[in-house]
Amino acid sequence: MKYIYYPGCSLEGTALEYNISTKSVLGALGVKLVELDDWTCCGATAAEGTSHLLSFALPARNIALAEKMKGDLDVLAPCSACYLNLKRVEREIVLDPGLLKKINQVLETEDLVLKGKRKTRHLLDVLSSDISARDIASAVVRPVNGLRIAPYYGCQCLRPYAVFDDPEKPRSMEPILVSLGASVYEWDMGGKCCGASLMSTAPEAGIKLVAGILDAAQDADAVVTVCPMCQMNLEAYQRRASKMRKTHYAMPILYLPQLMGLAMGLTDEQIRLDLNLCVPDGFLHKLPDAQAV
Amino acid sequence: MKPAFEAGRPHGASKNLEERLEPVRKMLLPCMQCGTCSGSCPNAWAMDFSPRHLWRLLLTRNGEEIFKSRTFVLCSTCYSCTLRCPRGLPLTDAMSMLKQAAAAENVRMHRRSVGFYKSFMESVRRHGRVREMEFMTLYFLSMKNPAIPLRFTPLGMRLMAKRKVSFEIPSRGMGRLDAFFRKAKAVEDQS
Known part of the structure; x- marks a missing residue:
């Protein structure tokens, strides 16, 4: 391929x-x-x-x-x-x-x-259509068992062109997450908008969309996404959203290949969780120890 | 106090705004005012007119009225309305055409969104690829409002600490895509 x-x-x-x-x-x-x-x-x-x-x-x-x-x-x-x-x-x-x-x-x-x-x-189209979940499963050496992962697709890989997934109720990430050992967090925010550039041009509107998604994800261990804009909005504005909602969001927002890399036993240099703005220690402690496998 | 709304030309002579609305009007003629767009829009709650209402105004009022609304700059291009419109109208494109008209005529009221898009494109014209810090610096300079960069400072510092972006003084001189941008404007002005 x-x-x-x-x-x-x-x-x-x-x-x-x-x-x-x-x-x-x-x-x-x-x-x-x-x-x-x-x-x-x-x-x-x-x-x-x-x-x-x-x-x-x-x-x-x-x-x-x-x-x-x-x-x-x-x-x-x-x-x-x-x-x-x-x-x-x-x-x-x-x-x-x-x-x-x-x-x-x-x-x-x-x-x-x-x-x-x-x-x-x-x-995501390539991962879910060209590479099978079975191929991914056979590359997994360190399954992330027990992690509840909220799949977040955002808008523009789904709409307006319905190419590889249902543009309203996307599910293409689920077999991948299962093949990594994760359980799929059930929610209906996977295809909802993160506010995109409104976070810069009309932040009072954008921040409510961000907070709505973080609220819906609150019982998940992490959100995974396949879009840099979504990832940035959901990750970088948690402090501001917390202030607005008078709560404390501390949700890891990973890119799908980062979670895959963790399960596939890739090195820190290949995954670079250190570049994410915030991955709480609590999340890292939930990951299975590589030595134990 | 400056008026909130000020088109690029003196009052009564904003023919360009009107002209720019014509293709949008034509596109929206089949709208049957069902409101599916408003019900699907994640930002409708923040808009002064719902998307459905805006389409109605567009078909019945003159251009200046439309550009007094903030509705179209609150479109975050999620394509939910486009996907669901029972008439199959490209409503996200219609919102974008209004953004383009506001940008072309420098409608003052929408300078935050217009300035944001234009600063981004300026960085692309200069380098071919957008340089995120240069783009934001250009944006702050164009806004002439110190409160805006202050709001972004904490995030900028966190990104710099991760070495994902670095501080850049906007460059001058020949741009990588100058000819490309010039040609696009020429072809667009012709049609």
Whole structure:
């Protein structure tokens, strides 16, 4: 199994541990990644807030670069915003040839042409569709037995394009969590919005969404997610949400490959829990001791 | 006191805002006012008009009225309304088109959201990839309000301590995607 890897900007900055753990886990599962050379930003939600054409041309530049690479490999994006932006180009140019023409006019400045021949896949799609839960289970050496894990999907890997999961009641993470030895925390917030950039532009609105998700997760041992924006909102604003709700949230928010790495016995350097802003000691003590296995 | 609402051009001459609304209106004509969008929106409680109400205003009022609402800047692009709309209307795109119009006309009332998106794009234009600290610095500079950076200082310090971001003075000079951005604007202005 081989993919063109498009990490995106967050994974080089605030979501560094997502980048490292994704590469480590996929490597350990025998998946090869070739990083897209000279990739640029997908535009996130900012391009869409300023220019319709740029919101297509920016992600399209990366697809066009991928089209120049040998073979017919899929593009793998761990970030949900990157994934959606690339997927949107893939879907919309089929419906609107005029749009494709305009995109290509912009891509001319980079000597690139978009044909629309690459598929973009989300990391969760690859983990749940291409790699089976059985393969993951057989790589587990240190099952995280007894941990109640709340699967948090967020929005943009699920909607508006229903590609690999139910966009309202997502479940694709559950077999993976079970294969790691975890039990799935039942809740209905898995596909609800974390507030995204409202945490910066309208924090009084964003913080309520964050607190609502943390409230619903309160009996779980950790939340796992597959999006840098969701992870940041749920992790970084726990203090502020605690102040608002007059409570004390101390919920570990891990990236799915970090939890997988723990169960697969990968090293600290491959998982980098130290890069998370807050992983309470209480959570670390619940992890089975590697020596005991 | 400055008026809360101020379009990019003098009162009575904001033809551009009107022009920019035309494609959104056309898109929303089939709206039957069922309110599924409002019921699905996680931020409807914080909006002055519910999404359903905004679509109605859009079809019946002039542009300036629409841009006095904060509804569209409170859209967090979760796509719940788009997924559920029984008419299959791309409602999240409609919200984005309103954000684009507010950005193009620099509608003062929405400067927090417009400034945020524009600062992000500025960092992308300069380097091809967004540099998170540069982007936030540009954002703070554009807001000219010391309370905003202060609110972010604790988080910025925690991220710097983890060496995930580093302090950056915004760069000057040629940008990596200058030609790309210029061309996009030219093509967009033509159509």
